[in-house]
Amino acid sequence: MDVFYVPYLAVAALVLVGLYAVIFKRNLIKIVIGITLIESGVNLFLITLGYKEGSIAPIYTASPSSIMSMPVPQALTLTSIVIGVAVLALMLTLVIHIYRHYGTLDVRKIKEDEE
Amino acid sequence: MIDFLIEHSPALIVAVPLLGAFLTPLIGKINDKVRNIFVILITLLTTSLILLMLNNFLPDATPITYVFGGGPANVGTSDAPYAIRILFEIDGMNAFMALIAGLLPLIAVIYSWGFLKDQTGQDKFYTLLLLMTAGMLGMILTGDLFNFFVFLEITSIASCALIAYRTDNKFSIQAGFKYIVISAIGALFLLFSVAIFYGQYDALNMAVIANNIKYGFLDKIALVILIAALAMKAGLAPMHMWIPDAYGRSPASVAIVLVGTTLASLYGGLRVIFTIYGKTLLDMGSTISPNIIIGFLLIALSILAIFVGVFLALKRSDFKKMIAYVAVAEIGYIFLAIGAALIRYDALKTVDSFTGEVISYGSGFYALQGGILHILNDALDIGLLLLVAGAVYFATKETSINKLGGLARNMKYTTIFFLIGFLAVSGMPPMNGFASKLLIYQSTYEVSPILGIIAILCSIMILAAFIKVFQSVFLGPEIPSLKNVREVPKSMLFAMGIIACIIIFIGLFPDFIIENLVTPAVDALHNSAGYISAITGGA
Secondary structure, three states: OOHHHHHHHHHHHHHHHHHHHHHHOOEHHHHHHHHHHHHHHHHHHHHHHOOOOOOEOOOOOOOOOOOEOOHHHHHHHHHHHHHHHHHHHHHHHHHHHHHHHHOOOEOOOOOOOOO | OHHHHHHHHHHHHHHHHHHHHHHHHHHHOOOHHHHHHHHHHHHHHHHHHHHHHHHHHOOOOOOEEEEOOOOOOOOOOOOOOOOOOOEEEEOHHHHHHHHHHHHHHHHHHHHHHHHOOOOOOHHHHHHHHHHHHHHHHHHHHEOEHHHHHHHHHHHHHHHHHHHOOOOOOHHHHHHHHHHHHHHHHHHHHHHHHHHHHHHHHOOOEHHHHHHHOOOOHHHHHHHHHHHHHHHHHHOOOOOOOHHHHHHHHOOHHHHHHHHHHHHHHHHHHHHHHHHHOHHHOOOOOOOOOHHHHHHHHHHHHHHHHHHHHHHHHHHOOEHHHHHHHHHHHHHHHHHHHHHHHHHOHHHOEEEOOOOOOEEEEOHHHHHHHHHHHHHHHHHHHHHHHHHHHHHHHHHHOOOEHHHOOOHHHOOHHHHHHHHHHHHHHOOOOOOHHHHHHHHHHHHHHHHOHHHHHHHHHHHHHHHHHHHHHHHHHOOOOOOHHHOOOOOOOHHHHHHHHHHHHHHHHHHHOHHHHHHHHHHHHHHHHHOHHHHHHHHHOOO
16 A cells, blocks of 8 residues: 555544544533544645645745645645634633533533423 | 726625624724614625626626636636636626625614614624624635635634624523534535545636536545535534524524525535536436436435424424524425426426527426525525514513413514514415415426425425414413513614515515526526636636
8 A cells, every 4th residue: 555545544534533523422522622633634634635745845936846735735724724723712612601501511411402 | 986896896795794894893982873883884885785796797697707816717728727816706696695695684783783782792793793794795706615615614603603692591502512513514524525626626716626527436425525514504404403503592683694694505505516516417427317316315305304394393382493493494495496406407498409599498497496586585584583583582581482472462563574474484475485485386296296295285384383373472362471561672673674575575576586586596507607617718
């Protein structure tokens, strides 16, 4: 198997572990961690797509190598990271509020809104 | 001046609410009244820019591209298009959606004037509401998949904060958390499929991707992910469980804009299916062509959504949550029509090959017309009902249907608006819901009679559910604790009145709307080549 595929396996692992955490974990913090894992997986996927072996950053005019990595996925990743931070902060704020109301983070003990 | 405004209207439509959002806290320092007027002016300006754009666009209905930073959209050749720039592309479908997305926030801010009076944190409320508007309009107008993701996230973050606006209520916090988990996962999977496209076609522009799409294995994965993510954000069953919480627990003026964001996600789904995969929908190379598979999948899920929505709406005793379950069923109706249109995609219309004139329209065309008209009607009907529920809560501080009664005595106008809203949502003539639901019944009946029957029966059950609510909330004996209930402030009545007028107008003149707004949208969805060539054919 080619070494080239290793990052893609990491992407699959990160996304699947993240999904597992979101679906099966009972603790709200762990659900938040799951979402961050999915986000890391997607970011890694974007970066891997734009990478070429032995390439350099496309910012030099007199560059030693003519192979440059694609800057667009990196720009996308940067945007995605910034958005991710905002979402993470918002989720943690809500978790704090939920803890204040219920005194627990266990989803089984948080009363479902039945009405 | 007016030419400048028309030329730059696509950018200004997003820029005006965005700028307004960040100016709101500053203007809020002066006093509440000035700030409210400012916010209303901003939304009014946005809506008039949308109308200006529509006025410029609709007569010939050729797609407009607006390239940020100027210059041509396409720097490659038409064989190898290379649209690297960020651009907005407006065709009949986005123009139609932009009108809805412009109207709902305008009504919401007028309503909020009375609804939020003397509450704290209003500056933040209006800032977030305008941000949500900007995000929603951006989602609708953009011609670039990555920007779609960015605007989707802006919308989700702002709407999540607004759902959890009443932090003292534990259920609204819970609803906010549910919403952000759903939308974060949805958006991340959307980004994942954007990456799949970028890896294959080196493009983020929807038209360029649509031009190059080959419907290989990776494209199929991307299609599944995109439909799943966007249907989840649009609240299609079985991923509908966040809708009742989000609509039911957020302030009414947020809920009505949330309806708009759900529909913007639905628009994203339409854009993916009909434009990005438009070329491959009738792929006869495979054993079953994709349009049949997607069509049956959407129909199955939408029938589930309609049943879930209707039956749970009958069971609920919370006024707003009950309306939210009806909203789930209404989303089901829209998807039902889209599914029927996909199955009959090859029979949309027969065109005379010599003159190019349309000879006859197939049932797929009517299904799509019904579905798209129902997007508008859903926004108006559910929006009106949510505002009425908010008004009842405002007047009585009570949401449970069992504890309310006899409100018609003191709240005449609200009662009339509720009557209009529930007749419209259950598809009774002469309200707007009748026109779109009739188109949906007819066209789904042609796909399979059972679908048509289910659609009609469930509409009747929605009516039954609402008559129960109408009887117990507005009619019946006066409840002593509600003796001193007064009619809600004028601004709230005015906001509800605007929607009620539009509902009756569309109900009386559905042809006007169908001809001028819906048919260009249907044509735009059907004609993905037109959308593509506006970018790739050189600017």
